Amino acid sequence: MPIPLVDYHVHTARCGHASGAMERYVERAIQSGLTELGFSDHLFMYWLPSDRRDPELGMAEWEHDFYVEDVERCRRQYAADITIRLATEADFIPGYERELERILRGYEWDYVIGSVHFLGEWGFDDGRHVAEFARRDIDALYAEYFEVVGASAESGLFDTIGHSDLIKKFGHRPTLDQCAAYQRLAERFARAGVCVEVNSAGLRKPVGEIYPHPDLLRACHAAGVPVTFGSDAHAPAEVAADISAACELMRVAGYTEYVRYDQRHRQIVPIETKTTPSS
Numbered sequence: 001m002p003i004p005l006v007d008y009h010v011h012t013a014r015c016g017h018a019s020g021a022m023e024r025y026v027e028r029a030i031q032s033g034l035t036e037l038g039f040s041d042h043l044f045m046y047w048l049p050s051d052r053r054d055p056e057l058g059m060a061e062w063e064h065d066f067y068v069e070d071v072e073r074c075r076r077q078y079a080a081d082i083t084i085r086l087a088t089e090a091d092f093i094p095g096y097e098r099e100l101e102r103i104l105r106g107y108e109w110d111y112v113i114g115s116v117h118f119l120g121e122w123g124f125d126d127g128r129h130v131a132e133f134a135r136r137d138i139d140a141l142y143a144e145y146f147e148v149v150g151a152s153a154e155s156g157l158f159d160t161i162g163h164s165d166l167i168k169k170f171g172h173r174p175t176l177d178q179c180a181a182y183q184r185l186a187e188r189f190a191r192a193g194v195c196v197e198v199n200s201a202g203l204r205k206p207v208g209e210i211y212p213h214p215d216l217l218r219a220c221h222a223a224g225v226p227v228t229f230g231s232d233a234h235a236p237a238e239v240a241a242d243i244s245a246a247c248e249l250m251r252v253a254g255y256t257e258y259v260r261y262d263q264r265h266r267q268i269v270p271i272e273t274k275t276t277p278s279s
């Protein structure tokens with residue numbers, strides 16, 4: 001079956017909640033038959049004063065230059081075997097767009113993933129704070145979350161929107177039908193010119209589903225939003241995880257092509273046929 005031969009959402013041990021040397025991630029990508037690997041570690045928690053940045057959620061600001069150097073070192077070291085992309089997964093925090101823009105301007109990214117992991121002060125995807133869901137109206141929470149995700153696309157700061165229904169991570173389901181919400185979000189993505197990411201990490205979480213939901217991905221395809229693939233690996237063994245399942249979801253949603261990036265320029269390529277045996 002044809003699959004995308006890239007993994008565009010991969011973390012490193014620097015973020016404080018991933019493990020393994022970067023070389024192991026690259027080697028796993030090569031073994032899996034990928035032709036491109038994008039490191040997209042969490043940007044430091046730029047919206048908080050430095051004494052409130054959680055070392056388990058992101059690297060320190062001073063480490064950031066070293067992260068970029070590490071990616072460039074891997075790029076040179078493995079140049080014969082795989083293309084390495086330099087990316088970041090940046091939190092979208094309403095009100096901090098200018099600060100983020102200033103930080104992003106300092107590096108030569110191949111692409112920038114925009115993710116919503118916080119609603120106000122609440123890191124809703126953090127297992128330590130999952131009790132907060134019990135205090136929320138889940139339908140209202142979904143609406144609030146999708147509103148912020150739409151705003152993240154419209155900020156113009158991001159190439160790709162990461163795991164665009166992450167709010168489902170722990171299995172909290174809305175009671176209301178989401179079709180209209182999905183369509184509105186897909187149209188916001190299309191107008192903003194962002195890509196949507198098919199992220200297989202949800203399969204490894206309580207929800208047991210790829211992000212985004214098939215209906216949201218279908219709405220994205222109908223609206224003309226291009227797609228990328230990411231495993232959201234936090235360990236070398238997770239590189240390219242469930243890429244076939246992700247590809248099947250893309251196919252069902254109508255996609256035959258996906259996006260590769262080079263210095264923030266997009267190239268739309270057909271979903272390839274894998275030639276290297278998988279491990």
Ligand code: ZN
Binds near residue numbers: 042
């Ligand atoms: Zn992470």
Ligand code: FE
Binds near residue numbers: 089115117163
């Ligand atoms: Fe994320």
Ligand code: FE
Binds near residue numbers: 009011089232
């Ligand atoms: Fe991530």
Ligand code: ZN
Binds near residue numbers: 115232
């Ligand atoms: Zn992520």
